[in-house]
Amino acid sequence: MKMIIAIIRPERLEAVEEALGAVLDEGDNFRITTDTVEGRGRQEGEVELFRGHEVHVRNVQKTRITLCVNDEYVEKTIAAIQRGARTEPNGAVGDGKIFVVPLEEAVRIRTGERGGSAI
Amino acid sequence: MKMIIAIIRPERLEAVEEALGAVLDEGDNFRITTDTVEGRGRQEGEVELFRGHEVHVRNVQKTRITLCVNDEYVEKTIAAIQRGARTEPNGAVGDGKIFVVPLEEAVRIRTGERGGSAI
Amino acid sequence: MKMIIAIIRPERLEAVEEALGAVLDEGDNFRITTDTVEGRGRQEGEVELFRGHEVHVRNVQKTRITLCVNDEYVEKTIAAIQRGARTEPNGAVGDGKIFVVPLEEAVRIRTGERGGSAI
Amino acid sequence: MTRCAEAGFFGRMEATATPAVFDSGSTAWMLTSSALVLLMVPGLALFYGGMVRRKNVLTTMMMSFAAMAVIGVQWVLVGYALSFGTSVGGVIGWDSTLLALNGIDMTKPFSDKGIPELVFVMFQGKFAIITPALISGAVAERMRFRTFLVFTVVWATLVYCPLAHWVWAADGWLFTRGVLDFAGGTVVHIAAGVSALVLALMVGPRRDFNKRGAAILPNNLVLTLTGAGLLWFGWFGFNAGSAVAVEHPAGATAGLAFTTTQSAAAAAGLAWMAMERWHHGKVTSLGLASGFVAGLVVVTPAAGHVRPGWALVMGALASVVCYWAVQLKHRFNYDDSLDAFGVHGVGGILGALLTGVFCFSPVQGVLSGDFTQLGKQALGVGVAIVFAGGATFLIASVLKATMGLRATEQEERDGQDLHVHGERGYHFDQT
Amino acid sequence: MTRCAEAGFFGRMEATATPAVFDSGSTAWMLTSSALVLLMVPGLALFYGGMVRRKNVLTTMMMSFAAMAVIGVQWVLVGYALSFGTSVGGVIGWDSTLLALNGIDMTKPFSDKGIPELVFVMFQGKFAIITPALISGAVAERMRFRTFLVFTVVWATLVYCPLAHWVWAADGWLFTRGVLDFAGGTVVHIAAGVSALVLALMVGPRRDFNKRGAAILPNNLVLTLTGAGLLWFGWFGFNAGSAVAVEHPAGATAGLAFTTTQSAAAAAGLAWMAMERWHHGKVTSLGLASGFVAGLVVVTPAAGHVRPGWALVMGALASVVCYWAVQLKHRFNYDDSLDAFGVHGVGGILGALLTGVFCFSPVQGVLSGDFTQLGKQALGVGVAIVFAGGATFLIASVLKATMGLRATEQEERDGQDLHVHGERGYHFDQT
Amino acid sequence: MTRCAEAGFFGRMEATATPAVFDSGSTAWMLTSSALVLLMVPGLALFYGGMVRRKNVLTTMMMSFAAMAVIGVQWVLVGYALSFGTSVGGVIGWDSTLLALNGIDMTKPFSDKGIPELVFVMFQGKFAIITPALISGAVAERMRFRTFLVFTVVWATLVYCPLAHWVWAADGWLFTRGVLDFAGGTVVHIAAGVSALVLALMVGPRRDFNKRGAAILPNNLVLTLTGAGLLWFGWFGFNAGSAVAVEHPAGATAGLAFTTTQSAAAAAGLAWMAMERWHHGKVTSLGLASGFVAGLVVVTPAAGHVRPGWALVMGALASVVCYWAVQLKHRFNYDDSLDAFGVHGVGGILGALLTGVFCFSPVQGVLSGDFTQLGKQALGVGVAIVFAGGATFLIASVLKATMGLRATEQEERDGQDLHVHGERGYHFDQT
């Protein structure tokens, strides 16, 4: 089991969810956890104005998605995220990253199930 | 050492904290980190109204708790979270999940301590 | 590759970023992801007032930073975070913690690169 | 309300003859005042809405906003008739031609005032709206919304209208006994504050009130400050509008009421800041806002009856007394969530009594060595407390048995916004 | 606007002689009313701004605020001359001495009213500002900001000014035909509402409107409630100010308009709550606020012409009708984002027609068995729909071809706040 | 303030006889105006509060709100006596019967006006409140709260009251020299703006001002827009209220002041948008709001003295000049956080001078080829700059040595809301 953490553009979340829905067995009902983070990478932050003065914001708002999946879904999930998150045609700085962390145990609180079936 | 990440109903946080307080050595002073996330699982999202029109929100607001613990506390912690987070009597969809990730190192910034005693 | 997660005082983020900038190869352009969390540790929460009544807030607002780095940078990164996050002169309760989690894979969405060079 | 024109600093002038025509200046001012008092309702909604938790911000605001709808209709239909119709023995008004305001002669001035009666109806109607809204502060975050709506209309009809009649109608039994209540210290603030306490006791405390570990914090103090600002602004209509006229010489009363209102609010804000600084070493924005409101409450019954200098004193006293009154709920463990009793009830009682101390027009008070008026004021206070408290207990008892006073535990936990209204106050995370 | 002073419940009095001097009360009330109507623009901005998503809160508010700048200037330069200058055949006003208000004699009362003409100019100017701002509600979250600004000024000049002239100027062709529009049901609400619908159709729906999975939720209903409160408050100036005078006996009309405004808004709020409760089992705060606005809209053309009791009925009807009108957009898939048509257009049409039913002054309506006035009202409604709809279509067609009506897809996705204004509404996460 | 009634477009009329009685219309308007000006303080608090970072939103708002308490009391106690008491050589007012307003005859009209003196006291008192509040904009996010409070009351007493006396009291030395300041361009805006600059320089910049990497962004521009709306609304009381009378013929001045206020604000909003569009290609909401305020500031000294067309020009000029003035702080590295100097100081100076250019009543300005008035205006400007700047320097020096001007580093870092007030502006994350 792996925990896949991806940091993407907020505006691509929609597309990523669609792509994930297509590959994950559970259909529309795939499971995912989302939160909002500030990212600092190669992408320039946004420029805002304050009474004629440009304010450069170093950080960029990003959406972080976390999916815990069984091993056989890892590559499918990565591919789906990539498909959904990449800006056409060749990707652009700021499209984000995917990180994979080992997951040792998963527990479904409702039933107490553990492991692969709890995911 | 493990990092235990659980996604629970916001309204159960209180109960989970109580349960954790009971099993973790440090008493009331156990350590935990909390944030708010949007979850998409089996649970239906909430329905809101906008001038007579039903708006279905797919995602559900969840609370994520993160606890880093030494190996001997892992099972106790899982059990406590389960106890606190499960909706009586038999649990309900949306009660959440617990994920366990290996933790290789922990550092207490204040003292520079490392490993089990820094947790 | 490791995923380094540190929980620090919000007010020290500035100093931590400076320290990180100094040790990480990428110079000013090092990559980091930040979010805001509620922490419960040894530190006392803040006290607020409501019409003459003291309200004790158990949790403290903390900043969580996440950096994914190649193995050779792990110690440098930890040291930099410690330097930046510790309150002078001897550190104080609430300065925070650093956690290190194994990272199995990293993917740069834009290019599809994987592993160390994608970090 | 009308009393002040008769004596006091106008004593030496001949009585104003009943005007046969509108005075355009008075009409202008009363239209303005009516609008100002209406604005106090959104002001109150913001003031209260900012103090509750995010999950209840809408339902709390709705308790005030809905009063604009519910009592807005009730007042036009029967409320005015009950309050200001021909007196039935000084106890209640009635006049079937006033139903839906149907029989009002639009071109005839009201009573001895130079304004159309409809304008007076509207001005008074705004008072009827805000009074039950004040009560909501005591039961915020847990009372069932629909029960509160029903309570609002029943209370307005059975408590507010009679009390307004007793105190303000020319034949009202308290009015004829000489009780002074310039702009509603008794009718509005004591009645609402005492009823709020009774209702809060009957509804019971919030599940996390006064619990170890629970921290109930205001979701948005910016709203509360803004609300306090709107309340102060609107209160000029409330108090200076209660002079009902601005022509010569009655305009002097309006000017005086305006001045005492401003003075008491300012002094009370300052005094609350001082109390907090001394008690906790900090000066809070909620405290400043609360002080303003306490000062405005205390001066309400006195606005046209006391000198500006004494209004300063009254304001300062209001903050000192209300500050301590507010602390009681933690000691005695009743949950007056937003201190409707602590500020409006206590401030109103204090103001009504102090009016008997500091008044100089139309009668002299204790300051001039005359205790008569203080006695009359005490009568008014006592009657209002007993009547409003008792009636509220009866009404709430019936509602408890029939509709239930309290939101379900799940609603209280998640907030009524989502469960009862199907909405959330803020959606800041949407992309 | 001025018509009501001539007949109806004043019928039995001799006509007021043209005043040679200002009436200070009327002047005071009209200054106040003008200020009140201006405040409706921020009120509208809050009302609308709260309903959109966070990413568009500023651009939505700006569409109203910018009208204060753009039409504020246009009105002084030419707008007043076009609307109230000497009539050219009842079709348009013109008077070169009115350019930049230059030739106005400051010490001469306006027409037969007791106020300075400049005060009348200002009062009317606020109506010209808010009307195009209303339209923005239909195209929020996707129309190009700069195109909207240009649209605003062109529409005000080519649609609003002529219509105001037809309906309100003493020689306007609809005025002379006896069409009643007390405070702008036709000129303001029908014109804005119908134009809003046409514009919304031409701009097309938001990319996520009526799409499965997309949940468009209001970012801040506290703003919307606050805005509704300010609108109601300001509407007293809008409607009761439209009496233009408060001296005897004209003050009666102001008092009546104030009362009907209050009554209709309250009844409409109540009725909308009832509709929602019956339809979905929940009572929303947005619904209550919407009901208030619907009631205020419907009573606008009728304010000085109907009795308070009938105003209650009009308000209740408005909510029932507008509630259903608002549902249509999901069925027919047009995106009237914030229901500028559903509430203002539909409410305005309803109000204009019901005026012909319930009016009792200066003429009798259907209630007294006379259908004449209803016919005249229908004429006014028909003309306003065709003229405003047609002209908006032409203006928008030209703008579409030249500037483009629609924000880019990227702007729509990210919100115009950042792209067009270089700002975000809230920065709550900064340390 | 009173000057305009004497000559100019009223020149041809006989002087109004001293009224023996109140004019009810004027009284109504002045009560309304006083309330409107009070509302500007919450308006200012929102305007400023929205621009700072979340951690300082309350302390920033408190600097304005607390002025309502502090100066509210000061004005009643001694402020009015110092400003409008019997003149001591044109330099300061004094009249011990005015202490706590005790000796005011309530039924006697004020001076030659038809309003109760208490109403005049209240109207003027609101100006005294808002002026020091304006200063807070320059030192937001770092000045010590308690020091600012003390500064407020000392400054009001030693700077504002004398200046108000010089410029507005009938025997004030600048008034007698013919300096025109209709509603406070000099007394309010120049005084506050210049003092703000001096104070900002003495307090020093915020720790992250003008630093690479630091992005200081407004926490809530919705508040700022709302505040700007309330300011504009209230400003009608500020400017048109400064006519003090609305009876014939003085009502013309009120009407004119209302019109020029509206015109200048609108034109300034438009001009600021244009400047931004040209400079950065974007039109910001903060810019629009700033333009409104700049326009309102510039027209304040001129409101009753210039024609509406020229008010448009003044407004546009104000935005162009203030826009550039605001940029200076980044070049010269002084931290006028919210541009109290850049907008109020610069706009006030510009307005005072342009009054000498465009005035036509009661005297002619440069436009008619007469430079005399411009000279007088320059005198007023010069005196105000030197006096306010110098006195602020002295007061702040003493406070620096005794209480300290600046918050601690920790307070500045975490925000004063938590440290000084024990509160946070928003708690949006509570369950």
Ligand SMILES: Nc1ncnc2c1ncn2[C@@H]1O[C@H](COP(=O)(O)OP(=O)(O)O)[C@@H](O)[C@H]1O
């Ligand atoms: N090594 C890393 N550690 C933590 N976060 C990262 C890392 N690399 C990228 N991120 C996150 O991913 C976001 C997108 O990165 P991006 O700018 O697309 O990187 P690049 O263009 O270099 O691939 C960043 O804003 C940051 O939040």
Ligand SMILES: Nc1ncnc2c1ncn2[C@@H]1O[C@H](COP(=O)(O)OP(=O)(O)O)[C@@H](O)[C@H]1O
């Ligand atoms: N595999 C997963 N990966 C990421 N998050 C998950 C996963 N499974 C569950 N979650 C999170 O847990 C929350 C609760 O899940 P829940 O609906 O109770 O699942 P179930 O009822 O299927 O056990 C979800 O809203 C989601 O945030």
Ligand SMILES: Nc1ncnc2c1ncn2[C@@H]1O[C@H](COP(=O)(O)OP(=O)(O)O)[C@@H](O)[C@H]1O
């Ligand atoms: N074992 C842990 N698991 C999860 N979070 C932790 C843990 N230990 C510390 N934290 C987080 O780090 C923050 C700072 O901890 P701190 O109070 O400095 O701990 P200490 O003083 O005991 O070293 C806490 O508020 C909490 O958010």
